[in-house]
Amino acid sequence: MNINKVSTIEAIALILILTINRLSISLPQDIILSCGSSSILNVIYISIIAIIFTIIIVKLFKRFAGSDIVDVSSFLGGKVLRNIVGIFLILYIISISSLLLRYFSETLKVLYYFDTPVIYILLFFIGVCIISNIFGGHSIIKTNLIVCIIMLIGLIISFLSVTPNMTIQRALPILGYGADKTFFYGLTNLIAFNGLLILYLVPPMLSNKEDFKKVAIISIIITAILIVFAVGSVLLAFSFSTEIDKISSLYMLLSNNVFGKYLQHPESLFSFTWVLSFMSYINIACMLCIQLVKKVTNVKNGKPLIIPISLIIFALALLPKNLVYAHQIEYSLYTFVSIPLLFIILPAILIFANRKYKKIHRNNYDV
């Protein structure tokens, strides 16, 4: 079935869930390790870039209201370009979700389930993914909204709870590892805004096509605020975050805060919300893959595709040897594939498509 009744707030939640999941796993740590004490400056800098970028993308999509990037590429280059872009996006989504899945399962295994083989934890996630996708995309998107709100509340609680320990001077020296690392090499931290991927795919799903602008801008601003708060909390509250890579930033935040005096190990309680949000994320990744495959291959019924795609994600998640390998592959995938794809190639397609549109409708007065 086609998903076409997504309201504004549900679309915002769709985009947010991607970032929220990575926040709970490793994103703040990666940023802080690369930039040192200037991480907050760096994050504000890339947030501004990302917001400007989003505005540009919204403007470029204006002419093609109601069509996503695959439709635009078919307008530009016919079937060939559509197939290339579609297949590339499918492979991209499958690979990042499977790597993230492996990383998260390994994290869970280290923290709570020492003796369990990783394959059982992975099977839980894949099982839930299959069952959820059988029920269709609308229920996944609705559940995602609830999960997103729960996770946001949890995140805000964790940020607020380390406030007594914060020392503002940890953001000094202001330039961290140097101006070039902060501003030039620091551009690789744009991977934090991976949620832009969904922005390219969401227009046909919206029930009200004019809301795309609102959806895009609000979600990017909320993402930016969340990342700034997360990086700020982890940097300012702990002195060792610039040197030591602890397993999960949110775990670190939650285990070392004021709750710890009254409630022992509060992070176990919040692990429930992380697992829930991650399951929601895997459901969405599978759902997007199915929609893309349907578009590229023109099949009508997406249900038989559920099991193959989930099994591919499961198989790819088993490939890396251990946690560190998974993290390395993920990081290099983000840096070398994600940034060119999201910030260079896809916008280029949009720009060329806009040009072609202008050329075709050169004689129309309402171009």
Add this chain to the structure above:
Amino acid sequence: MKILTHFRKIAIIFLSIFIVLFALSGAYNTQNIDRLAYVIALGLDVGENEPLKLSIQLSRPGSTKSSSDQSSDNNIVNSVECSSIESGLNLFDSYISRKINLSHCKVVVISEELASKGVSDYAYTLLNSVEMSPHANVIISKSPSEKFLNSSQPILESLASNYYEIALSSSEYTGLTQNVTLIKFFSDYVDTFRNPVAILGAVNSKDTNSLSNSTTNASTDMASDINKDSSYVAGQTPISSKDNIENMGLAVFNGDKLVGELNGLESIFHLIVSNQLKSCNISIPNPLGDSDSIDVNLSLKSSTKNNVQFVNGSPYITSNIQLNIKILSATEQSSKSDSDYFSDENMKQIEEACNKYLSENITNYLYKTSKEYHSDIDGFGKHAVKYFLTMQEWNDYNWLDNYKNSTFNVTVDSTLKSGYTFL
């Protein structure tokens, strides 16, 4: 059609067998709650034959119906000589019937001897573990840790874990020590802005009481005369009771090695300067002459403002302290309305006496940390970092080494707020 339904039945049967096998496979990490032994306190000593002597304190869970067993029955301490914490716990697993679990460990006790050799490995190992709670307190014990653990008898509680939790938060109202947790210790150790401290503890028995006058501080007579009761170090207070543990004062580290200790009074000064004091009671010399000293209750009026400037390459540290005073003691003379403490003149005199007393002693304390211990435990480094642009420059300057060249200027401004029921 028939084949499809037939296939569906087979698929459902296989799926249910798979799920049942999967669920009952037993490969999951189920630890039955009563198959675990929960360690309450961990003790680290220098071993005779091995690098480390590990002691653990367990508590036997009493039955629900009996009201009070002998607390000594419930307190079980075992020690083993081993080469590292993990191998020691492994040895214990084979000796004690249940599996050792550190998730409820409240206290880590490290002996003085081991601390002077360096505790960084142990700190990293303990924080690497998933079970260990980062909010466990770190105590440096002047006696061997095994003796410390053996002597810790809860007087008013039945569970030793309760005792540790309550006892170590007494610093909030006495100020004589500080509630240092494992994560705070580790954070301060890794920090380039400061050096770590830990709680100083010891066993208070009749032998240590006689050391009451041979304290380690070489501070002025005024301090030791007037505040003799606060100037003890752990284990030396003349309390007559059975052997029991006592936490007073702080242990000062430079890096990960123990370099010195602070007595109770100096801990109060440390809390004042680093802006962590809640409230405490000390005595100040009485300018009015009706008694030797006045007991006052101190609390911070606003946060202490520290500042660092660089003069000729050395740090010049200023500290601006604002306090609220409440007078606790009362004499016959002071309660009479004509010469009570609260006339304008007398108030000014008391405040000035307090300022003078505190600024002198705090300056002495700061010079002690700088010249003797070379250890910046008050965290002045964070005020010095604003002069540097990149982390490379800051690391090259190496604040912690340069602390020993610093000079201090302390100003105290106290305000007499009130007394108690005698006005």
Add this chain to the structure above:
Amino acid sequence: MKENKKILKDMLSSSKQYLHKIFYEDETNSYDFTLPDTTNAIVADKSTNYSADNGTLNLDNETLQSADTSNDKVFQSLDVNLEYMKTRFNTLINSDIKIREFTLNARNKQYNAFLVYIDGMISQDIMNNYILKPLMLKNSANSYEGNQNRIVAEAKTNNITVRKVKKFNIIEYISNCLLPQNTVENRTKFDDIVADINSGSCALFIDTLDICFSIEVKGFERRGLTSPNNEIIVRGPQVGFTENLRTNTSLLRRYINNENLIIESINVGKLSKTSCAICYLKNVANTDLVSEVRYRLNNLGVDYLISSGQLEQLIQDSDLCSLPQMVSTERPDRAANLLYQGRVCIIVNGSPYVLIAPGILSDFLESPEDLNLKHQYSNFARVLRIVSAVIALLLPGVYIAITNFHQELIPTELLYAIISSREFVPFPILFEILVMEFSFELIREASLRVPSPIGPTIGIVGALILGQAAVEANIVSPILIIIVALTGICSFAVPDFSLSFHFRIMRFIYILLGAMAGFLGIAAGVCVHLIVICNMKSFGIYYLETNLFKKNNVGNGIILHPAFDREDRSGFLKTKRPKIQDEISMKWKYNKN
């Protein structure tokens, strides 16, 4: 010697008998009856489909009787009608079908007639005094003589009189003048006549007339209006629906005295033809919703329908999760409130529970008293109910997840209490929980059927003493008793019976998931549960609307507005009349004039 011979002879004969018995006689059969396949004629009607290969039964034209009676019409000859009715109602075997033959007087002429009725369903008083008496006994009405035609109009021109007359019609005459009964209908088809007789009317056949009069004489025993048994509230009307359809509709009419309340009648069930009523407000309810309800009720291929519970299962959207999708209530005030909101009410004859479509999740967490009390109390009670619902669902699962996988969460003192209480218990926690939950459900089920003098005692005895004895015998630990008792109490706090059943079933799944994988399992369960709930629809409306920021999303949520502030009707019902109240409903207070 002789005796020996006799003895030998006896032995020989008895052994002969024995051998004879073994080899020649059949076994003595014990009484054994098994149901054979039916070899009588199978009555098949057009809508019942038989599969092509039906075993050993041979269905050919002779054995198949098609009982298609839909085109049988009343005959003119009385005897033929009599024979038809006798056959149709099996009067030779059926003991309470009565046929009263008599002679009818009309216009001073005598006609043969007969009445068919079911004894016990009619009021004999009415039949004797208002049907038989005026028709049989001579009175001024039926002895009026003559075949005079009635003059309707007359015009005279040029000595020619033109009269417009109405021909004498005996059917009209009898029904208009001779039958002083409030409901008389003319029937021609036998199917309709039979349906009317079955519901308590009587049928009057008259010789030479090809129609039949169906006269309403219902007079069977019915239960009086009592307070509802299962929906007890403190402050509100104490009257409940009964089994009779007319009584129920009259109750509804009294609460909604508006001419736009439409009560349509539908018969469900091929054999039972149970009459059901669809009630809705024509100028409020969405027409598509009403059409959908009507469509579903009209297209049910069942033989019989006894209660509204069966009907609910037949017309609900999905059977996957055991969640209820229609509100079923015994209170007319609740039904009236929901009708005013724009919903559709289905009443089934013979069942005191009416069904209201559609039903979403927040309806089942609502008590009928919420609208009668101040909004502060109602909101407090609602929040309490939601918390108790979550506890009833998740508490045992979370307990077992924490004690098996996440022991670090428990405060140390509680941990020691748990360990010391479990010291002598030999079973693992999962087994204990399953045993205690199972016995709790057993006590609940058993106490439904215990004879009433000792009913409450058994409940208390079972719960307290068994639990205490189990603790003393070291089978379970005391903390578990508290958990199970708390779960049980919370599941009683959920107002709707079906929803609490759903939670009781799901609780076991959560226990198993929690024991398998701790918080991972519970999160997986919650995720799948949420997805199933979000996917469910009840008559075209999503069961759980998570989007709290949607426009027109009032009335869909948890918090109730104060009574003077409930301006909008529930948006999800898409009614024709969006506003319930004016902007300022308390005009006495804020009168600007």
